[in-house]
Amino acid sequence: MTGDCKDPALAGEGQRLIEWADRSMPVLASIRGQWERTRPLAGLRIGACLHVTTETANLMRTLKAGGAAVALCASNPLSTQDPVAAALNAVYDLPTFAVRGEDNDLYYRHIHQVLDIRPQVTMDDGADLVNTLHTRRSELLAEIIGGTEETTTGVIRLKAMEKEAVLRYPIIAVNDALTKHMFDNRYGTGQSTLDGILRATNYLIAGSTLVVAGYGWCGRGLAMRARGMGANVIVTEIDPLKALEAVMDGFRVLPMEEAAASGDIFVTVTGNVNVIDAPHLQRMKDGAIISNSGHFNVEINIPALEQLAVASHEARANVVEYTLADGRRIRLLAEGRLVNLAAAEGHPAAVMDMSFANQALSADYLFKNAGQLEPRVYAVPEPIDQEIARLKLASMQVRIDQLTAEQQAYLSSYAIGT
Structure with a gap:
């Protein structure tokens, strides 16, 4: 074959x-x-x-x-x-x-x-x-x-x-x-997504406001890595438990409608559709960078972006810049596809x-x-x-302990108490 x-x-x-x-x-x-x-x-x-x-x-x-x-x-x-x-x-x-x-x-x-x-x-x-x-x-x-x-x-x-x-x-x-998921999704996605954004844009992460949509394992890793590079990280979520975890991890948590006005860089990692939608696009600042690290290119409403735009052009490899009617420019990376694989090596x-x-x-x-x-x-x-x-x-040449017979017996017993 x-x-x-x-x-x-x-x-x-x-x-x-x-x-x-x-x-x-x-x-x-x-x-x-x-x-x-x-x-x-x-x-x-x-x-x-x-x-x-x-x-x-x-x-x-x-x-x-x-x-x-x-x-x-x-x-x-x-x-x-x-x-x-x-x-x-x-x-x-x-x-x-x-x-x-x-x-x-x-x-x-x-x-x-x-x-x-x-x-x-x-x-x-x-x-x-x-x-x-x-x-x-x-x-x-x-x-x-x-x-x-x-x-x-x-x-x-x-x-x-x-x-x-x-x-x-x-x-x-x-x-x-x-x-x-504890390693690939968290450490792999966290590093490779930022790698894709950097290769596509050469943008300075330090001092920027980076919005992470979704605080699952991929979002956790991305938020952690972005903060490590000096970004001010905002997390958006629909799950109250994950949102609470993000707050406890030290991140700002906002609805996307509010985060849209503050973000310099946006990354969706939710597995859902239209996470960045027309109302969000209408609130973004001039020069906002939008990207996706979820599997399908549906997390950003690209048809809505195209309808809002009066012009578009390829600004760099893997970067299309859309100009809106009021002159604001929004930069879409890698056609809204997996930025870590489309603009980098995964x-x-x-x-x-x-x-x-x-x-x-x-x-x-x-x-x-x-x-x-x-x-x-x-x-x-x-x-x-x-x-x-x-x-x-x-x-990795890392060794760990093993349970002793006494410890195994303790863990399998209900008779030993205070």
């Missing part, structure tokens, strides 16, 4: 980048080394719709080392690293269908080409592969053992499918693993090491438990989470 990439001549560059990332992914490398010997995925077909990055490439290499037949497509039109796609096809013989900037038709053609391998396990980043299977390729569902989902947005979609009893096979919510490999270890071990779990799971959304089994944390600590 032959993949589709922008330029096969980029394969050499892609291989160098993949090998560089691999040096920071010791957990995944240890799994790959073991699987090369044991081949636990032999005979399994895996269809993956993920961001085509250097880290994803090392996950694909690991699945192949385990014996699986794998095909990969992009989960976002602007997140593909073209040299990586070329190397996966030419160097690693892993069929990859991804071109940075592909239009909607090509995006879904690539999804269908991955589905043409008749996968038994799916790997998703946003649930577009699962959705396409259920709506346009339902004849393939009978062969599906299960799937994994990497993102908060995808898990929301899948839980909605489960609630309406239309989900046809079990999905493991990799996003909800502790070794995923999360550091060291944190994706744990996320993709979860993907690999969850695929192994699904294969071993084929036919035993109901069609619903499952948590990553705790032993997998614990093992990944143990392997990561070992790779």
